[in-house]
Amino acid sequence: MTTVVRLQDVSFTYPSEEPIKPAVSHVSYSVNQGEWIAIVGHNGSGKSTMAKLINGLLFPSEGSVELFGHRLTEETLWESRSQLGMVFQNPDNQFVGATVQDDVAFALENNGIPYEDMVQRVHSALQQVQMSEFVNQEPHHLSGGQKQRVAIAGAIAMQPKLLILDEATSMLDPQGRREVIQTLQTLRETSDVTVLSITHDLEEAMLADRVIVMNGGEKFLEGSPQDVFANREQITGLGLDLPFAANVAALLRARGLDVPSTIMSEQELVDALWTLNSNK
């Protein structure tokens, strides 16, 4: 299996007059091709610094970051970045085109993709995020969720080896959030793009193959969403949320009801209650 990203014992400290704690401290992990990784953690846990270390906005103080098999340095930076798609938090800060299709075409044009190819890629990218009917719309006619979907289209049109989502849903209203999560889910099922998603949205994290929990700049937990979120005390101790059904199940256990501690979804909770009901 090809490794897309490899972090080896990476630390990073922001320059400061006073001695301060590193923002990222001795973090190692790798992302394989086709994998979907969610990085979760509270504000200030080092998640965003890690994104900047992977896209080469920052270089590690210690350790190394490898992208697509090459160590990330000033020299390899541009080559690596051309194979990296990013979607940021604020839908209004990343719309550069005058229309939806111009925006998706922007990077393709910059990279000298032939016209025929470009048209085809723009349309297929917009199709993947279900924004085809908006090709000629201007950005101010779009909702936040729609803008984020266009941003995702712009990123995947470049056919990147790695797509980084940096809190892509955190500034959206519930409807926009749902749209984007649905888009991501479709993308997950229909393409083999490798995704690194930095988020504190649980639903987004539950989409991942593997979740990495950051705390105080360190890797705190790593595993499948089910395994990671089973560490109830640790997760809530960090100030992170658990799925709603898991919270209710824990409250029920605290009140003496015999429901399993593995419950994550509403369906599982209802099933457990149903079992109790039939045993009554």
Add this chain to the structure above:
Amino acid sequence: MDIKLQQVSYAYAAGTPFEKRALYDVDLTIPSGSYQAIIGHTGSGKSTILQHLNAILKPTSGTVQIGDKRIDAGQKPKELKSVRQRVGIVFQFPEHQLFEETVEKDIMFGPMNFGVPEEEALRRAHELVGLLGLPQQVLEKSPFDLSGGQMRRVAIAGVLAMDPEVLVLDEPTAGLDPRGRKEIMNLFARLHREKGLTTVLVTHSMEDAGRYADRIAIMHSGKCVVEGTPQEVFAQTELLEDFRLELPQSVKLQRTIEEMTGHEFPTLYLTEEELAEALASYWTPNGEGMN
């Protein structure tokens, strides 16, 4: 201080070819000391209403009464300064409005602008930093050196420093992590109780509206379509569906369980704690479920 909107309509760029109606005949009374939530989709008119609450916008027709100040359509009201001091608005992403060299100066800016003596403004800045859970050291720092969550708290402190009677909150927790959200919402609930504030919360979160508010108003296409207690509002499932709004998660789960068991609970449970309590007593031996 009561706030009363009577038949308020508002159009942006009124009288020009670009006129855009944002509010239609809105009636809404927010009694002194109440906690009012306003919910609705993006573009439903929530933010336009909010800007009427301290006369940033004046109605195109109708009347807004803010305490003893009456603002009629078509008239130029005078003396809005006291209204602006008494009604503090925490806008969305308020950290974008930070501008001073230090946190201390930023928090002091509002009150001093309203004529509060420097010494008193300084005292408030120091008190509020503690109240918002920030270390005293941040006072000397540039607000731009703080983390996003800290910047949000400083911006909120700047509004509280004006000592408003009415606190208007526009999506105050957007972009914060779960713990930050909980802390900020609990802080507002505490201020509401301890200072006897009138609180207006504009939110997308049905859970927050259900948990914190005394009354909820639903905005849809510029109209106030539903108004009532959380119990009343969230009992109208079909109506909410019409406005493409959801039930709070706890009520949604309660409905699923009611369908499964055929047992109808006597009230709506607006928080997960209330729901768990009710479920536990239903399923515990000697509980009502065994009768």
